[in-house]
Amino acid sequence: MTSRLLLFLLVTLPLSAALRTGKVVDRNGDPVPRTSVIVRETLEAARTDDEGNFTIEVPEGEAVTFVLTAPGKDAVDRPIIARAEEPLVLHLDSVAPAQINMDAVTIGGDVYSVGKPTVTNGALTPIEIILTPGAAGDLNRALQTLPGVQNVDEGNALFVRGGDYWETAPFINGGVFPSAVRLEAPTGTFVGTVGPFLTKKISFLSGGFGVRYGNLLSGVVDLETQDRATDVAATLNVGLGALSFGGNLPLGKTVGIRMTATRFDLEPVMRLNRSARKLSPAPTGSDLSASAVWDYRRSGELKLFAIRQAQRFGVEVVDPSYQGFYRQSRRSEFAVLSWKDGVGNLSLEGNVSAGDSHSDESFGGLTATTKLPSRRWFGQVSYPVGPDIGFSAGLEGEHLGLRMGGWKPTSVDALAPDAPRIDLGSRVDGTRTGLFLESTWAPRADFSIVTGVRTDRSTLARERTVDPRISASYKVAKAVTLTGSLGVYHQLPDILFYNPALGGGALPSMQATHQILGLQFGEGDRQLKIEAYRKDYRDLAQFTRSRTVSRGGVGRSQGIDLFAKSPLPFGLVGRVTVSLADVERSDPDSGLLSPTSFGIRNSTTLILQRAFSGGYQSGISWRYGSGKPVTEITGSTYDSVRGVYAPIYGAPFAGRFPETQRLDFSLSKITWHGAHYATVWYLALSNVLGRHNVYDYVYSADYRVRNDQPTVLNRSLYVGVTIMYR
């Protein structure tokens, strides 16, 4: 009975609230007068006086979010737990990593009007990006938690709605970032990304994107780097496997520069967490980036961004025909100069970019050197001809190159250094030019339609492609929006496919048609979005197991993506993503229509986050994948001439790896030391339950014994501290 009474009291006792006095301060610790302070949960509100002070009723000991709105500034959220014993000081300016200012990530079959999205299908705030458990600050890993991305393996590559990872491209300030593969390990594909702190705005489009984006089949990650630095700032980060420094410096009233430098060596991480794989060396390298922004007039901006990345590693690979270390060293440089301005109602933008990538790799009979130079330019003009109609038009051109040297084994089942090899030496150059025109028509406030067409011509494909696209959005009710999109998309096969040494040659552009229908309920913090899609492919170029080119592939993918986010009881914020997909493509070896290695039927991600008193932030994520398809090896024959066993393969991708699950945890704490300095301690525990996930198999020399390929790290711990000055 006592316990029942306690329950009764718990149910009936109202939340206690107390009248609290607090202060709003800016980044210098100075008081901010005439600011609205509103408790989001209760709508209790107050205004600050000339000394920045306010008095407000706050639920005692409960997690609440203060919304601060100062004159001339956008509203900012400050989640805290108000305790009587702690001073209530609210910082108006963004200073902590969890408060770095980035616009929302937009997701889904977005439609683009003259220069900006007219429909926001969902959003992740910067706090959610940085604090996504399991993301470890990696932009791609945070994007992997969005709908439309399949949980394929433990890598950070983005497999979007049944597309291969290289069918989704990252743009930085309009230039295509050379995110060529950093590591294609048996258990995952790792691609290059940039640090989230470099970015101001990230848009992720999982299909149905406008004609501004050409030469892409699946998705777009559009990154915009930060604006002109207006204050001196510095950040030092020391982690278990990385040391980084960043700084901002304003130069006068119109120019600002930013730079970051990172050195990473994952040897301590591998040692601490006892990697199951032999690494020599463990991944090590450096990133160096800088940007300069010149606001030469009120409407004009010139921005230069450059980044250099270098890394090397070696990992032991056990193959039936050869056991040894696969080693790779890689260096890439990228620079983009972008410009934006307006003349009257005319909006102008353009950019020129250059990228170079150089990699050396070796394993048994493989020794390859690959250089990928690229140059690109882009220009767009937008003009609203009336209040409800606007046009934009643009031109782009690029040069793509491949310089390859070295040797590769002739057959995938004989990889030893003395195995028969073919010469990879080749040089390929190609250009592509594109032209697009788009119109936006919004006859009513609740309805808009975007139509566009682009045409591209490439010397590699030796053909002209024409892509018509149309998308529309209709606000059915106040918080209900219906969206639809239909379009044709073309993309050149990766330039590696044009290497004649691999059987490549004149390959046509690959084609996909997108049909998307979506429904969104709610906006902002509470929303539910459902999107159904179908994509049909033709002229696909793929690599066979022996890394020769297979052409003329067809395929389809269809599925449903669901995304929901909402504040929850007990101060929790949660979001869930479910991506159901049915994917088929021509198997490059047999030509049969079959599932693909990246066609995951069910990818589900659940994320819960909470802020605690004392500056603590914590979160957990649970990721589920229904297991990727695999072509089983059903037996082997002995090749006495070559002295190796040759595998006998079953039906293409008829088998599936076991389902995968992973639970990640993150915790951070920010402490202020006066108005200018802060330290942030962080801890990330990946695969908390130590679940044994399988992404690949290893076989004995005669293929009779099959074992699971161990992942690089099973359960792993990462800790670090960031010291900031503002």
Add this chain to the structure above:
Amino acid sequence: MKTHVFKFLSAVALLGSTAALFGAERPTLASLLSKADRQIETAAHQANLNSLDPARLAIDKALVLDPKSSWAWYYKGYAAYTESILQEVKHDLAAKESALNEADHALEKSIELERTGEALALHVTVLGSLLRVRGPESGAQLGPRMGQELAEARKLSPKSPRVLMVAGVSALFTPPQWGGDLHKAEKLLGEALVEFDQEKTAPPQPSWGRAETQVWLGMTHQKLGEMPKAKSDFEQALLIDPDYAWVKYSLLPSMDHSSKP
């Protein structure tokens, strides 16, 4: 029996708590903005900057309730524009420009969310003030936009008294060589007053501007040399709001002074 009583009490308590949680009286968007409408106009008439604070708080609350409300952004722009006028009275020109920039931003946001004649007309007023602050060189950029937005506002809301007021004020202050016309101003402001008398708006739609329109009509009559009409207009404005400081302490006394022999 005790168990049944306990279950009943628990159920009642649970239902009560839930109802309290969800049914607690929270202000609505319309009530907040309707309050802000009156408070801003009062602050403007009384030339009291501090009186704007409750209005700003109500608007910021409304934006917490619905950050995509075009009317909430409209009132944010209205409050900032009013502040720019009051800062000018205090001769703080930097604060005036800052408030005008805030008004411009908020009204552009409102227009982006929903193109209403009210927001477009108020934006024209703000752009006009910005033009004066930034100087004639900004006229090439802002002038055509003002004309375009005013035309669109009149097309969208031909009967709105505030749109008619802005059109009248525009005709009043635009030089004749650029299309200004005092008689046109008199006609438009007169039409605005007629529409004010017939206006039946439902919150959150705005209702401000009746007394102000009467003042602008008085100034038009002043410029036309029709002093008795002008004085009558100012007196009429004071009847609508006896605390209208500009009329009470400046416009009417200056007329009395000028009419003395």
